[in-house]
Amino acid sequence: MERHTSRREFLLAAGGVAAGVGLGAVIAVEPARATPIATQEAIRKVVGSARINPGKVKLELPPLIENGNTVPLAVTVDSPMTEANHVRAVHVFTEKNPQPYVVSFHLGPRAGRARVATRVRLANSQSVVAICELSDGTLWSDSADVVVTLAACLEDGI
Amino acid sequence: MASALINVPARAKRGEVIEIKTLISHPMETGFRRTQVGALIPRNIIRGFVCTYNGTEVFRAELHPAIAANPFIVFSTVATESGTLVFHWTGDNGFSVTESAAITVE
Amino acid sequence: MQRFGAAVGAVAIAASAFAGEIPRSDRRSGYDFMSRETRAMQDDDAANPGQLWVLEGGTLWNRKAGAAGRACADCHGDARASMKGVAARHPAFDAARGRPVSLEQRVNLCRTDRQQEPPLAWESRELLALAAYVARQSRGMPIEVAIDQRTQPFLDAGRATFHRRQGQLNLACSQCHDDHWGRRLAGNVIPQAHPTGYPIYRLEWQGLGSLQRRLRNCLVGIRAEPYEYGAPELVDLELYLMWRAAGMTFEAPAVRP
Numbered sequence: 063m064e065r066h067t068s069r070r071e072f073l074l075a076a077g078g079v080a081a082g083v084g085l086g087a088v089i090a091v092e093p094a095r096a097t098p099i100a101t102q103e104a105i106r107k108v109v110g111s112a113r114i115n116p117g118k119v120k121l122e123l124p125p126l127i128e129n130g131n132t133v134p135l136a137v138t139v140d141s142p143m144t145e146a147n148h149v150r151a152v153h154v155f156t157e158k159n160p161q162p163y164v165v166s167f168h169l170g171p172r173a174g175r176a177r178v179a180t181r182v183r184l185a186n187s188q189s190v191v192a193i194c195e196l197s198d199g200t201l202w203s204d205s206a207d208v209v210v211t212l213a214a215c216l217e218d219g220i
Numbered sequence: 221m222a223s224a225l226i227n228v229p230a231r232a233k234r235g236e237v238i239e240i241k242t243l244i245s246h247p248m249e250t251g252f253r254r255t256q257v258g259a260l261i262p263r264n265i266i267r268g269f270v271c272t273y274n275g276t277e278v279f280r281a282e283l284h285p286a287i288a289a290n291p292f293i294v295f296s297t298v299a300t301e302s303g304t305l306v307f308h309w310t311g312d313n314g315f316s317v318t319e320s321a322a323i324t325v326e
Numbered sequence: 327m328q329r330f331g332a333a334v335g336a337v338a339i340a341a342s343a344f345a346g347e348i349p350r351s352d353r354r355s356g357y358d359f360m361s362r363e364t365r366a367m368q369d370d371d372a373a374n375p376g377q378l379w380v381l382e383g384g385t386l387w388n389r390k391a392g393a394a395g396r397a398c399a400d401c402h403g404d405a406r407a408s409m410k411g412v413a414a415r416h417p418a419f420d421a422a423r424g425r426p427v428s429l430e431q432r433v434n435l436c437r438t439d440r441q442q443e444p445p446l447a448w449e450s451r452e453l454l455a456l457a458a459y460v461a462r463q464s465r466g467m468p469i470e471v472a473i474d475q476r477t478q479p480f481l482d483a484g485r486a487t488f489h490r491r492q493g494q495l496n497l498a499c500s501q502c503h504d505d506h507w508g509r510r511l512a513g514n515v516i517p518q519a520h521p522t523g524y525p526i527y528r529l530e531w532q533g534l535g536s537l538q539r540r541l542r543n544c545l546v547g548i549r550a551e552p553y554e555y556g557a558p559e560l561v562d563l564e565l566y567l568m569w570r571a572a573g574m575t576f577e578a579p580a581v582r583p
Contacts, residue, residue, distance in 0.1 A: 131288060131289070132288040132289070133288070136294075156286060159286050160250070160252045160285075161284070161285065161286070163284040163286065164284055164286040164287065165281060165282065165283055165284060165286070165287055166281065166282040167279070167280075167281045167295065168279065168280040168281065169279065169295075170278070172273070172276070172278040172279075172297055172298055172300075173278065173279065173295065173296050173297060173298070174237030174238075174296050174297060174298040175237045175296040177294075177295075177296060178281075178293070178294060178295050179292075179293075179294035179295075180281075180287060180288075180291065180292055180293050180294070181287070181288040181291075181292045182286050182287060182288055183250070183285070183286050183287070183288050184286075
């Protein structure tokens with residue numbers, strides 16, 4: 063069901079991405095950096111316009127990340143994974159990477175369990191969002207805030 | 221030389237949910253990095269991954285530059301029957317790798 | 327870099343009071359300083375990206391090469407038996423060269439002397455794959471480099487390098503890794519610098535690399551001119567570091583941030 067939402071409501075509905083923090087500063091766009099606005103557009107492009115509900119999804123990321131180049135990420139969805147009731151897809155987005163898309167996993171009743179894992183790159187301390195599409199068309203999400211430390215000594219082309 | 225590591229149980233009980241781990245060597249060049257003199261290094265990533273089980277697709281993933289180098293993907297599938305799981309990665313510059321693993325289902 | 331310089335400057339001033347090597351009972355592998363998730367990545371062979379190089383190395387081990395048409399396997403047989411403990415004992419003295427050689431150098435000596443092939447380039451995929459494959463066969467074994475009258479001078483040279491201040495930041499390896507291990511440098515924990523897992527899959531590199539690459543990385547970090555690959559200073563330093571880690575468990579291929 064479509065209804066006009068204010069931007070603040072929209073952001074809260076999308077699983078708490080940015081949660082309104084620093085909203086005023088968002089307009090200063092740096093060239094190679096996604097913004098919460100670009101992330102919202104990317105999300106909508108992938109999942110459509112239905113309401114995104116927080117819940118059912120669990121996004122696992124280490125809270126303190128030693129190196130943003132390779133970060134283990136796992137998504138689990140509470141679902142019986144039957145023909146009648148299963149997860150169709152899981153999508154992951156970031157807020158401050160150069161572009162907001164990370165990965166889309168397509169599951170189905172043959173999966174047996176709605177759990178996927180991979181390793182991602184995170185350019186900065188930021189929010190990561192996982193959104194899942196269920197077989198009934200509903201959307202559910204979870205988000206995680208992570209702190210990314212940078213290596214003390216940069217190699218610089220040797 | 222691309223190498224891939226597939227971890228699939230060799231045997232499973234009918235109906236059992238098995239976990240599959242896949243690892244493939246690939247730099248996943250994002251397209252955002254620059255050389256020492258400032259030239260942009262072009263994007264070169266794996267974009268798609270598909271797993272079929274005796275010909276039927278059971279899992280698919282679309283990857284973006286935010287997936288770390290040497291992509292690692294873990295997923296599950298129900299052990300329905302004995303046969304072959306085929307894994308296919310595709311990406312930029314005509315990248316295409318296929319690996320398979322046999323499974324015996326009791 | 328500004329912030330890094332200031333932090334390190336503070337460390338350097340405080341460090342002049344210390345000079346002690348780490349007591350044997352306090353020695354810990356870089357593994358112990360990593361997060362739970364990075365440790366899990368190392369421990370699971372199905373998830374450890376270093377295993378991709380081990381896999382390639384296994385293929386190269388059996389590939390015939392050179393004018394002699396010989397594969398490593400033709401002389402060495404099954405690596406799981408013949409290479410057991412080899413990586414944990416390198417650098418090792420090479421009589422023909424009259425000095426210790428690193429594992430990578432040993433692979434290349436075999437290529438030139440036995441296979442009549444040109445040596446593999448430093449940090450090339452093939453050399454790293456073979457080194458990873460051989461190193462994997464020492465996993466779980468104690469590090470044990472042989473120190474005798476032949477290798478002692480090189481050990482002493484390596485020790486001197488470890489304790490010598492170098493670079494624009496005028497830092498010695500010992501100041502961070504003997505005196506301030508466990509403390510933080512710009513958000514990362516300083517490890518004790520034991521080469522327990524080389525060649526390693528380093529998250530910062532997004533690839534597998536040798537101990538010499540890591541040492542050159544450190545030298546660049548303290549703004550010193552890095553020694554060339556294969557330089558005697560680097561091999562002597564490798565020898566010293568392995569001696570310093572004697573008895574510790576070899577973990578190759580390790581994963582490190």
